[in-house]
Amino acid sequence: MILAPIDWAIIGAYLLFSLLIGVWVMRKAGKNSEQFFAAGKNMPWWLLGISMVATTFSTDTPNLVANIVRTDGVSGNWVWWAFLLTGMLTVFVYANLWKRSGVLTDVEFYELRYSGKMAAFLRGFRAVYLGFIFNVVVMATVSLAAIKISGVLMGLSPVETVVIGGLVTVIYSSLGGLRGVLLTDFFQFFLALGGSLIAAYVALNHPEVGGLSGLLEHKEVVSKLNILPDFSDPSQAIGIFIIPLVIQWWSVYYPGAEPGGGGYIAQRMFAAKDENNSIAAVFFFNAAHYALRPWPWIIVGLCSIIVFPEVADLKEAFPDASGVADHDMGYPAMLTFIPTGWLGLVVASLTAAYMSTISTHLNWGSSYLVNDFYKRFIRPDSSEKELVTVGRISTVILMIVAGALALLLQNALDSFQIILQIGAGTGLLFILRWFWWRINAGSEIAAMFIAFAVALYFQFAHAHTGLPEVTGWQELIIGVIVTTIGWLSVTFMTRPTDYKTLVNFCEAARPGGPGWQNVINRAKEKGEDLEPLEDEAWRVPQGLLCMVLGCIAVYGALFATGYWIYGKWILASIITVVALVSSGLLYKAWRKLIKIRPDEELFDEE
Template sequence: MLLAPIDWAIICAYLLFSLCIGLWVARQAGKNSTQFFAAGKNMPWWLLGVSMVATTFSTDTPNLVSNIVRTDGVSGNWVWWAFLLTGMLTVFVYANLWKRSGVLTDVEFYELRYSGKMAAFLRGFRAVYLGFFFNVVIMATVSLAAIKISGVLMGLTPVQTVVITGVVTVIYSSLGGLKGVLLTDFFQFFLAIGGSLIAAYVALDHPEVGGFEGLLNHKEVVTQLNILPDFSDPSQAIGIFIIPLAIQWWSVYYPGAEPGGGGYIAQRMFAAKDENNSIAAVFFFNAVHYAIRPWPWIIVGLCSIIVFPDIAAMKEAFPDAASVADNDMGYPAMLTFIPTGWLGVVVASLTAAYMSTISTHLNWGSSYLVNDFYKRFVRPESSEKELVRMGRISTAVLMVIAGFLALYLKNALDSFQIILQIGAGTGLLFILRWFWWRINAASEVAAMVISFAVAMYFQFAHVHTGLPELTSWQELIAGVVITTIGWLLVTLYTRPTDKETLVNFCEVARPGGPGWQKVIEEAEAEDNDLEPLQDEAWRVPQGILCMALGSVAVYGTLFATGYWIYGRWILASIITLISIAASGYLFKSWRKLIQIRPEDEEELFEE
């Protein structure tokens, strides 16, 4: 299917608009590394929150959701819905701690929290591991989605797609730094939302679908509609519901949903102008990401089951994309029915989604490579202009390598599972390092190395051992258990962090809690009184209450929306009331958490 001139005009207009924003802020972004990588640390919550949503509104996410819906039904989305718990923990427990730390990147945090050569090694290792290797895999997965969409809608080959999108995105990303990303994300968010709604409307209007009534009564779709899994089938319930909610959310490192915060979410928090804006930004992101955005993607995925019942049907319909055809192509396949003009808007929205995600990952990964590797270990004396220049060079290098890797990937869900497995078992450490003084740099190195080794074993080596093959959730549990035991043993048998570093961390971040009592007592014995700081900072119990209320409110909105769509009015009404009640209680609890007076209750949202 070829785009009409009007469609190309809409796409080009959007690209030109993005380029103009990059040019507009390029001079300011080039002043220093703080401007380039953290937007001057003076951004409001609403801009940061919208940017987080836009970043996760990637071209591969609708494909992933379509894949899940086609293979496991709507309930299969619990493999990522469970990460809401992680997000809410970040909002109400970790957002203010990250902002207090005052670092430029979450990797810089390691030399604030740990001491000695091992801390320096961890900072450099983590910078390269996450900024380069891990980041490239994420960008390659996103580029894979662009390959499939362009193959279906425009007849482009994978190589053509990688070259075109890579060149455009690198130019845009290297101009404006994080501030350019944030400003462009603001417009990309609304364009992407509009595009997904158009896609859902057109999919429902397809003659074979026949609107909501035809969709919800189709024999192939009825079995896929359940929001909760079929508990009579333990294998399904365990894999897509029980394990994600019981283990996955706190034990696995995944970009955008890191236990304890981190990654580009932390980068946005660092860019906030104060702690309250940091908290509000992450809450907005989680609410929109989980409660509002999924249903248009789900609807398109369900419609694709009717129009393209199997992979063979998609290969026959799109021979140019036959080499990469899979269930995750259900979403772009349905986009081919969008009429001229509207199709240009939808493709522009997908382009916006792609550019938003890639530009964020380029800036985020580059910040690690430049601030935490190049500046820290290669040229400590480098000027701010040199750091910005190296940031722009590393941006281009990351894009080139990610493009090459994208040519070898086949499936978005497979990539998602690999990423989960690589991070399995590290999550608990990322949570506890804020609240248990004994965790040290060696703990983190051990967790990363062990989790990566286990993931590589399950991905490649297990086929040569003769052992029975495990399901993805069994591999996840094995990875969590092995990695957790490994890093705990390393923690207990290695030297703890220096006392001076621990005391300084308490003074700067003020984490609080019983896990730091030993440090406090030893500091007091040396006439260094940390007790007032700990009393002021220990807000975790109230934060966990807010986390629970926030999760109920967001999940309630997600479920209620689904049941309103399904026409189950009574159940939808009950869940809506529960969500409203949880939201009201959350507001009161949140106000108590951030310790603002009743007359100042709207201050957070007026800034």
């Protein structure tokens, strides 16, 4: 596929625009580490929310969705749609807690919540593990998708793709910090969304597809259209629907959908100007991520089934990319039919998707390495200028390592499953640690290592044990059970967090609830005045109500859109009404939640 000069001009203009933003905000971003990693903690909800959406709209996302649609049909998307429950829990229960905590990164949280050498070890280890190892794997997966797309559309080799895309991204990320990332994300969001709509329109108008009616009536596509799985096939229903909705959403750590919040989602919450902006930003992200974006990707994936039914067809059509061809290449393959000019815009949109995700992960990972490892353990007395310099250097190193790893990967869906398995069983701990005083640093260390060990076992050792083979969802359940039993056992076998640390955490985050009653009772026995903690209104019950209503509203919008596309007018109308009613009820419940405010003056007086 050879791009015309106008296509290259559009792509080049976008790359130059991104670089200029980095240069424009360079001076402000370089003032101190809070500016570089948290944009001064004064950002509005709409900019943060759009940035979250842009970050999760990466080059590997439409590839992943196309892979799922081609292999498991539309209903296969429940493996990630289920994470909406996690997102809404974060919105209405955890967003305000993260903002109150006052930390710069979610890894810094460990020494706010836990005490002693184990807490320090946990902070340092997680900084390196998440900021470098885990983060590099995610960026490599994203880069793999960029390799496949550029190989199909631009004829670039994997090395050329990694060098060109990585170079531009690392320059503006290292110069502009989080502020530069947020501003480029704002434009990248609209460009990427527009590109996906163009891709869906062109795919539908392919001669072999024959428009929307031709797509929906094609014999190879009809069986793939169901939004809910075929419950007559228990293995499919369990694997792609029941397990994700019943177990996966609360038990698995996955970037962008961490139970209890975390990662770059938490980073955006820290950057918000106040709690309300933090909550609104995460809500906008979840609504747009699950209800606004999926259908253009799904349509392109369905069209690719008609044009390229098998992987062999993809390899034959694109011999230069045959070495990495798989079902996830169905999406970029359909983009080759986009006409000149429009193609340049779509490629620029995919470039934007790639850069938005990589830039976020670069800044997020660098924040861990600088704030929670270098500053905490290497040079505690380092100046703000030094921290920014180290942040820029670590940004470059992360990009180099991620690019090298990307050249070794093969499939986006495989990487998705590996990441899920590595985090299996840790999610419940991340949810409970805010509301149960007994969880300590040992609990988190145990959960982390046990989950990783189980993942390694299934990835490399299980096939050689002679034991029966297990499916992906069975691996997930086993991982959750083993990891949960492990960290709960360690919790009760190790000493609790220091009492003073628990009190300080309660005063900072004010989580409330019966899980902290033990701490309040101990304070009474000591004759200490903790009335502000005892009188704190517990927001969780109202937050859970908002979570349920939010899920109904967003799922309703997602399904209604699908049924309108399918031409099922009655069902679409009913679901649309449900979505609108639940949205109205959510508005009222949300207003009540906001009124459940802590008495700030009590804490100020103390």
